[in-house]
Amino acid sequence: MSRKSRARWARNIRPLFTVYLPVLPYVLFALFPLYFMLVTSLKSSAELYDVNAVPFWIARGLTADHYRLLSTDTPFWNWFANSLIVSLASTVISVALGVLAAYPLARLRFAGADSFGVAIFVTYLVPPSLLFLPLSTVVNWLGLSDTLWALIVIYPTFLVPFCTWLLIGYFRTVPKEIEECAMLDGCSRLQSMLFILLPAALPGVICAALFAFTLSWNEFLYSLVFVSPAELKTMTVGVFSELIRGDIYYWGSLMAGACIGSLPIVIAYVFFLDYYVSGLTAGAIK
């Protein structure tokens, strides 16, 4: 082997040992629980509860029994619809309010801009576990407890700061000049924001909407606290609290519920991976 080809060989093979092999355990660690969720949901109960069967794959045939049990014995599709309604509604509200609030913070000068910016940042960091107790009182006063409205009204409290924060950054990247041209031609602020800025900052708006949807779909604590009738529960709470009866665990159906409950988010994730990555890292690096 000539020295040149040996060098090329080393260049091609070395990364296999220094990069790909070390990354492999991380990837397996990340994916195994999700794979196991799927496998469990499709495995027959007989095999599931056989301590001698290999748990890693399905040896005795696939079954849809666990999914069928979900559909017939639980208000599973209600939970799905509830999650969908709540997530869509709170996403629309939050993105609309976020766009409105982000615009002046990114573009206009007014007294109190700094304080409002910091206030948005602080509320963005407030965790739900700090506020769920007083909020349950507020929800009661508003007469919203045990309705989906409670969630539609409360979710924007953490989504609006998030969307505003994300959108300020995106709005800044659009040159001010194109808006000024439109305004010289007689556009109002609102028109220029709607028809000039928003189309130019569309990736930011999509990103905010995706994250708002994901965060509300995944929300657990508020949903657990504010809504108790079984048929009004959202996905995350329903699967957790209705499929465990006393000491009996329906593991197959629990995993089936977890699979379907994760599905919408995973689908959105597969299609919009780049938006998720940029939303996650937006602002960390200028």
Add this chain to the structure above:
Amino acid sequence: MVAYLNVEQRIAGEARVARRRPRFLGRDSHVAYAFIAPAFFLLVVLVAYPFVLSVWFSLSDARVGNTGSFVGLSNFSRLLSSSIFLQTLQNTIVFTAAALAVKTVFGMGLALLLFRVVHFKRLIRGAVLLPFIVPTALSALVWWWMFEPLYSVVNWTLKSLHIIDHDIPWLSDPYLAMFTVILVNVWRGLPFFAITLLAGLVAIPRELYEAAQSDGAGPIARFWYITLPLLMPVLAVVILFSTIFTLSDFNIVYVLTRGGPMNMTHLFATYSFALGLQGGQIGQGAAVSLFLFPILLAVVFVQLRIVRKAALYE
């Protein structure tokens, strides 16, 4: 999830632009207030007011269906002499410190590896980020199943490999339960560290490494003297964010252990839930959750300082 922030840059950048063009100043502040009003109203009614209410609850003997009367700091003093609360405090510190340390070290390692991945880049990054996107309450269920006493896949594997000869009680032994909830928190939080640090790595100019290499710096020296200092602002922001999210974690512990066995995995959030909602002692519950607040303030303060310092070096 996160879109943090350069508070100062985002806000100050605007003033600079506006000063240059006073032409549009006139009616702007009316427009600004009109645009901000809905969000402002929402946050006052559903964040600021509940927060004040929470402070009031913590100073009162409020119970379910009863606004209670002022009792001063007795909720706090009762908590500080309660062994369950002290245990919760200790759990929270152990949980947060351990999870953060592991996520920082492995997150950095994973980011460095991902940076060098060339083939199947999107696929690998997508797979690594997945645990962060999936609903935590649902993914915690599969971890629960994986550590189930009788059919645990972890125990099955360890027994098949003849590493152990009896089942390990992952969730019923107090210390192992803490280990397990930390493990699940790491599983969920690691992608956030890795992907954000990776974005930070990509932003470091290549020329610095080339210059250092031609001066004879090895890989460790390059990491220590170039990567780490330049990554510091990003690393600090990621750690601060994760501090809040780890500290206030509810889902993982609630699903896996509900704070047990023997309160050995209770965190502020789950204990406040158990006291305030399940026990009906709203005053006590609010007092527990308010322990999160000083830490939140400290994080915001440090974060603003870091951003200011980083802005100085630009």
